[in-house]
Structure formats: C-alpha cells, structure tokens
Amino acid sequence: MKDIVIIGAGVTGALIARELSKYNLDVLVLEKEHDVGNVTSSANSAIIHSGYDPKPGTLKAKLNVKGASLYPALCDELDVSYSMCGTLTIIDDESQWPIFKELLERSKANGVEMLSLSKEELLKLEPNISPNALGALYAKKAGIVNPFELVVNAMENAVDNGVVLHVNEGVVDIKAKDNYFVVKTNKDEYETKVVINAAGLYSDKIAAMVSDIDWHIIPRKGEYILLDHRTAGLVRRPIFPLPSEKGKGILVAPTTSGNYYLGPSSEPQEDRDDYSTDSATLANIKANASRLVPNIPYGDTIRVFAGVRSTPSTHDFIIGPNGKYDNFINVAGVESPGLASSPAIAQYVVHDFVEKVLPLKAKDNFNPHIRKHIKIKLLSEEERNKLVKENPDYGRIVCNCEQVSLGELKDALNRSVPPHSIKGMKRRTRAGFGRCQGGYCLGTVSMLLAEKYGIELTEVNYDNDGSNLIVEKIKKVNND
Structure with a gap:
C-alpha cells in the first residue's frame, strides 16, 4: 500500500511531491499527460506576483505573499531561471484613481510593499510605456520565472529523493474503503492511505469520485502572442493594466529567456481541452497591449498559443479535506496567483493536512538540489x-x-x-x-x-500519443 498518491503533476503537484520527498514516505505521482506540467503549468504568464491584488483574508492572499518570498531560495536549489524584476500596474484614465487607491490599500492589508509612481517616475523606469499613462503601482518584489524549468526540476528533485512518477496514466475511478482508498487508472490499481487531488482542470471530477462537492471548476481560456527575443529592451518588467473581474488583464511582459509575450485573454468555456486560438481574440490582445506599450514589433511574432486555467466557483483556492475524508485532500482551483503561491501551497498541504493523518519522519539524506544544467x-x-x-x-x-x-x-x-x-x-x-x-x-x-x-x-510524438509529426517513410535508404 502506498502512503500517498498525488493525482496531477503540474507545478502544484510537483512541488507537493518535492515537499513530501523530505520524509520517509512511499509517494506515487500519477499524471494523465505524456509529461509533467503539460497543461496549465506550461501556458501561463510566468509571473511571481507579489501578493498585493488578492482579497485580504483569502487563501490566495495568504499563500501568494508567502509563496513569493520562497522563490529566490527555491529557484537557487532547483537551478531555475528567476528574476526579481518587479511589476508595474498602469493607470491611464482619471476614472481609474479609486481602483488604484483601493489596490494600494489592499497591498497594505496583505503586507506587501508597493510604491505609487508618478508619470515622470514611471517613464524613467520604462521609457517605452504609453505617454497616456498617468502613474503606476510598482511591486518591487514581484518577479518572473521559467515555469517549464520549475515544474520539471521540482519533479526531478522529488524523484531523485525517492518519489515515483507515472506519466501517461490517468485516474478513472477512486473507491473509498475504511481508512484508505483504491485508485484505479487506465493501467493499474493502487491502494493508498492518502490521496492528494492536484488534478487542475479535472480536480472537481476527481473529487466527485468519492464525495459530493459544492464547488466546480470553470475552464477559462487565455490566448497569448509570443515575440522573438531580438525585441530585447521593449520593457524591463511585466506591465499590467488595472485588474478586473476577469483577472489581471492583458499585459506586456519579458520572459527569463529574453522573449516577450502579450496576453492573456480571459474567456470561460465548456471544453476543458480546447487550446485553439482565433484571430478576433488575438487582435483584441494586440489592441490592449498597444494601449500599454505603443510600437510593439508584431512582425517579430514567432508563435501564438493558448492555455486553459482552472477557475474555481468559490473565487478562492480550494485546499483541504474532501467532504468527510480527512485523508483525501483537494488542492483545486489554483488559478492566478497559483504559480506564485505554489511553494507555499506545498508546505500548507503537507504540514496543515497530511501531517494530521500521517506521521512524518524526516529523511537524513534529503538533497534539496538538482544536478546543475549546462547551458552553452x-x-x-x-x-x-x-x-x-x-x-x-x-x-x-x-x-x-x-x-x-x-x-x-x-x-x-x-x-x-x-x-x-x-x-x-x-x-x-x-x-x-x-x-x-x-x-x-x-x-x-x-x-x-x-x-x-x-x-x-x-x-515519435510532438506531445501526447497520436501527435506524431512523421507519419510514414516515403523512401527506403539503401546502405549497401
């Protein structure tokens, strides 16, 4: 019998696995995709938000602020590209001042240091910002990260410390027994003392296998435009509009690799697996991005793509026991600021919930570091x-x-x-x-x-099974 089965190997599942790998436990991670971090974790804004925006008193506020503080040390241990470059939230209309002031007060309530910049101060920091900007909120301790490196390296570190990972293995059913669960997949069946449901877009479906739930996941698509890194110098840090009920808005942001992206859009949809893009949405992204930063070189676009985030019906992270089962722990609805919060979420899940149902004995030989990558x-x-x-x-x-x-x-x-x-x-x-x-x-x-x-x-597949790019051989090579 396993001690713990984690369902889902996105950034949250990977960091929970790493946190658990510090202890003498038999941990199995099940991922239905061909790879870790293959869904929401591979198509997001890659920003480590400072925590000024979430509503005070929510899990989002609590875990965002703590999670952001953990990133410098975490990225050093895991050899992940990270930059504490700060973020700017722009105001460009007189009618927006009340929202601006509300965000400033919210940042104080969340314990996040923010600076209010005048137009002149803003333009000194970012000369390419629209001349229509009136001022900005400057979150100096926000940053950007390479999300691909983060999830892969976190899982690598977990596996190096004893966690077992199965990819291409999806959960099809879970049966609750007296004090354990039987998890059935498309390949096998596992008995486990504890289940951690980090299944992202399908977390509500997984939770409903063992208990009635009063929440659900709303799939929300975000489309992006990616620019070549020869556009270096466009902006030095992520540039946001004021947030709305849809999210943090369409932004212009650098990546740790020197590229820039514009987006995301934010539209609810029924299909949890629809990653298509459309010309009307991309045109809207361009219009909104140009409002923040004029003269964006759209001719340097090298890719457009979409991600689907798991928006919770509760408007906050859903973390805790599933119904009457203390040993079935939901980690659901981890939308923005989920990436920034994920290291703190991992600690919260392990020490506030797992530790209550399973004894944790620390390993003497846990290694927090991965082997460094050589980058020519x-x-x-x-x-x-x-x-x-x-x-x-x-x-x-x-x-x-x-x-x-x-x-x-x-x-x-x-x-x-x-x-x-x-x-x-x-x-x-x-x-x-x-x-x-x-x-x-x-x-x-x-x-x-x-x-x-x-x-x-x-x-050979491009992504999951059935995505092979080479479909047949058209010529036999004679080596005689």
Whole structure:
C-alpha cells in the first residue's frame, strides 16, 4: 500500500511531491499527460506576483505573499531561471484613481510593499510605456520565472529523493474503503492511505469520485502572442493594466529567456481541452497591449498559443479535506496567483493536512538540489572551449535560434524525469523555441527520442500519443 498518491503533476503537484520527498514516505505521482506540467503549468504568464491584488483574508492572499518570498531560495536549489524584476500596474484614465487607491490599500492589508509612481517616475523606469499613462503601482518584489524549468526540476528533485512518477496514466475511478482508498487508472490499481487531488482542470471530477462537492471548476481560456527575443529592451518588467473581474488583464511582459509575450485573454468555456486560438481574440490582445506599450514589433511574432486555467466557483483556492475524508485532500482551483503561491501551497498541504493523518519522519539524506544544467549559451568562450574538449557533443549546436547543443539534449534524456516527446525536449532545453520553431533542429531531436526509447521515427510524438509529426517513410535508404 502506498502512503500517498498525488493525482496531477503540474507545478502544484510537483512541488507537493518535492515537499513530501523530505520524509520517509512511499509517494506515487500519477499524471494523465505524456509529461509533467503539460497543461496549465506550461501556458501561463510566468509571473511571481507579489501578493498585493488578492482579497485580504483569502487563501490566495495568504499563500501568494508567502509563496513569493520562497522563490529566490527555491529557484537557487532547483537551478531555475528567476528574476526579481518587479511589476508595474498602469493607470491611464482619471476614472481609474479609486481602483488604484483601493489596490494600494489592499497591498497594505496583505503586507506587501508597493510604491505609487508618478508619470515622470514611471517613464524613467520604462521609457517605452504609453505617454497616456498617468502613474503606476510598482511591486518591487514581484518577479518572473521559467515555469517549464520549475515544474520539471521540482519533479526531478522529488524523484531523485525517492518519489515515483507515472506519466501517461490517468485516474478513472477512486473507491473509498475504511481508512484508505483504491485508485484505479487506465493501467493499474493502487491502494493508498492518502490521496492528494492536484488534478487542475479535472480536480472537481476527481473529487466527485468519492464525495459530493459544492464547488466546480470553470475552464477559462487565455490566448497569448509570443515575440522573438531580438525585441530585447521593449520593457524591463511585466506591465499590467488595472485588474478586473476577469483577472489581471492583458499585459506586456519579458520572459527569463529574453522573449516577450502579450496576453492573456480571459474567456470561460465548456471544453476543458480546447487550446485553439482565433484571430478576433488575438487582435483584441494586440489592441490592449498597444494601449500599454505603443510600437510593439508584431512582425517579430514567432508563435501564438493558448492555455486553459482552472477557475474555481468559490473565487478562492480550494485546499483541504474532501467532504468527510480527512485523508483525501483537494488542492483545486489554483488559478492566478497559483504559480506564485505554489511553494507555499506545498508546505500548507503537507504540514496543515497530511501531517494530521500521517506521521512524518524526516529523511537524513534529503538533497534539496538538482544536478546543475549546462547551458552553452550562457558560458564564456573560455568555459565553452574547456567543456567541448571534455565532451565534443557540447560543441555541436543543434538549435541555431536558441544556441542549444547536442550535449544539452543528451543530458535532458539522461535525467530522472526525461522528455518523452518533442514538446518535452523543447521545454527542457529550448530546442525548437526560437524563431524557426524547430525547422532546423526537429530532425535531430526526433532521432534522439527514437533512439532513447527504441522506437521508429514515425512513433515519435510532438506531445501526447497520436501527435506524431512523421507519419510514414516515403523512401527506403539503401546502405549497401
């Protein structure tokens, strides 16, 4: 029997798994997707909010502020790209001053330091901001993070410390017994003392398998526009409009890799798996982004995409026992500021709920660090030359756009949470993330995946099963 089964390997599930890996427990993580962090965690704004916006007294407020404070140390341990660059929330209409002042008061209630900037102070920080801006709220301790690295590296650290991960294995049923649960998947069946439901968009469906619930998840789509990193210098930090009932609004923001994105939109939908984009929504994103930052170089757009977030009907995170079952813990409705809150959510779940139903004995050999990633792009010429002499694979550049070497691709495949798809490799190494979107490196990446898993090139998937890009061989190669 397992001690704990975690359902879902997004950023919340991964960080809970890592927190639990500090203790002598038998922990299994079940993920229905082909990879960790493959849904909401891979298509979000990547911002570590300071915590000024959530309504005081809510879980969002409590966990956002604490979570943000944990990020510098966490990202250092997990070798995750992170920058405490701050964020700016812009006011550009006289009628918005009451909302502006309300946010300033809310930040004080949440214990978050905010600065009120005049137009002149704002333009000194961000010269490319619209001249129509009247002022801004400056959250100096907010930041940006690489969400792909965060979820993969957190799960890698958990697995290195003893957690077991099963991908491509979805839960189809859960039966409650006297003091344990039987979790049935599309592949197997597991008995477990505790279930942690971190299933994101499907968390309400999972919870309803064992208990009546008085909440539900509302899928909300957000579309984005991604700009090439040659647009460097557009803005130095995320630029927000004033928030509304739909969310934090359409923003202009840098990423840790030097790209910029615009978005997201925010529209509820019934389909939890609809990631399509449409021209009308993208046009609206451009119009709203240009209101914040004029002269955005839309000709440098390299990709448009959409994510679907799990908006809770309760308007707050849903964390705690499921009905009468103290050993079935829901971690649901983790929408924005979920990414910023996730390290604190992990601690909250483990120490406020798991510890009440399961004894926790700390390991003597827990290692909070992962093996550092080598990124050729960031090395000096001297460091590169030394490395290439030791391993020539690091001297062969496979992805020209992002300067990713063969050595980096091979390293990703030989870690404890390796990619199983082209998309998985892309998120771990950035091969395929650049201007040509894989046009140059796709072949090499596909061949490496085929070799790793002993499959044909026609069996290599872009993402989940059935997403193979190479459908058949049209010519037989004669090696005679």
